[in-house]
Amino acid sequence: MKSGQFNSKKSQIRGTREKEAPKSTNWDRVVYLSLLTIAIVALIYFVGKANLFVSGDGRIVTNQLEVRSPSDIRIQKIYVQPGDSVLKSDTLFQFTFLEWNQTIDSLDNLKKRILQYQDDLDKVQGDLRLKQKELDQARSELIYYQDRLEMVKREIRLGVASVSDLKSIEDRLVSLRTKVENSNEQASLIRQQRNRLQALIADPYANEGSEALKKVQTMKMIFSSPVEGVVTAVHKNDTELGLKSERVITILSENTNLKVQAIFDQEDGKHLNIGDKMNVSFDNGQKSSGIITDIYAAESVVDRPSSSSNNALKFSIQLIAELKPENAQELKTWKANNKMGVTVTKTVF
Structure with a gap:
């Protein structure tokens, strides 16, 4: 067999290119750098605060x-x-x-009695009206039967009415006269009761026998x-x-002078001077400003720890700075927040 019968080709090596592996996140490094950043920021904050600012806590003092x-x-x-x-x-x-309490109590009791008198008077007035109505009705009936009596007497002479009719009218007249008389007496008693109650209400001190009650008002x-x-x-x-x-x-x-008293550490005193402007922050977040008017030392006593063998007391010196509002607008703000705590700060440079 001839070699030409073969379709020979150059040999080739085939294959696939390997892809680059994705880079993995180094979480330990991320956490480490984050914590380091936080630490650096905190360090800068506290160092800056300690060296660039002086700060004191205080309160507003008023001569209310x-x-x-x-x-x-x-x-x-x-x-x-x-x-x-x-x-x-x-x-x-x-x-x-x-020392007037007993008299005042007597007055209060008297007022209660006056109210009761008024209630009684209202009831008596009602009873008197009813009794007067009853009396008027009885009088009307009495007049009617008196006229009827004369008419019956004429009718008897004419033979139209009997003696029994006359007797009945005379009995009714006796009953009505008795009723009118009793009603008159009852109405008179009710009037007397009404007049007494009216007098008590008009002059409630009359029966008290105490001049003090008359002057109690x-x-x-x-x-x-x-x-x-x-x-x-x-x-x-x-x-x-x-x-x-x-x-x-x-x-x-309105004319009260307000001031802020703020406590500072002794070493902050070198940065505080009378006349310095200070930033004032109230506990509710409102901002203001004030001027230092006085600086003086305040000695505070601090107990030593109980584990210490030395029972002596430890003294620490602190400074108190007094501030006044910078202007009238700040005074208004201070008055509105006079019950709030405050923080007073100032930049060192």
Whole structure:
């Protein structure tokens, strides 16, 4: 067999190209870098905060007016509530002195009796109207039967009526006269009762025998606001006792000077100066600003740990900075947030 009969071709090596394997995520590296980033940011924050800012916590201090009991008193009625605005001379509360309480109680009992008198009078007036109506009806019947009696007497003479008819009318007249007489007496008694009740209502002190009761209305005293401002607290309730000098109402005067007292560490003192402007942040997130007016030391006592063999006390020095509002607008903000805690900060540079 000839070689030409074969269709020979060059040999070829066939195959497939291998694809590159996908890169896998190195989660350990990701977690490590994330934690490292967080740590670096936290370090920068705390280092920056410690070196670029001074910060202190504090509160607003106000010289609010405290309305106190002038003596041992009983509060009769409170006329204001926290948040109410008051003008000078507005009524704050009504009160009586405790030594008047017995008289006041007598007055209250008397008022209850007057109300009962009025109820009794209304009932008596109703009874009197009914009795008067009954009396008027009996009188009308009496007049009718008196006229009827004269007519029957004429009819007897004419032979039209009998003696028994006359007897019946005379008996009816006797009954009606008795009824009218009794009704008159009953109506008179009811009128007397009515007049007595009317007199008691008109002069309720007549039977009390006490001049103090006649003057009791003048014993109720009114306490008026000495200033214009806003009521921030009410410490007593209606009918409650108030001993001498106890707080009753607290008022934030329109002319009240507010200030912030903030506590700083001793080492922050080198960055604080009278006249410095400070950033003020209230606990509710509202921002403001103030000016340092005074700086002084405050000594605080701290107990040593109980595990220490030395029972002596450890003293630490802190600084208190007092601030005033930067302007009238800030003063308004401070007044609106006078019960909030504050944070005071300042940049070092």
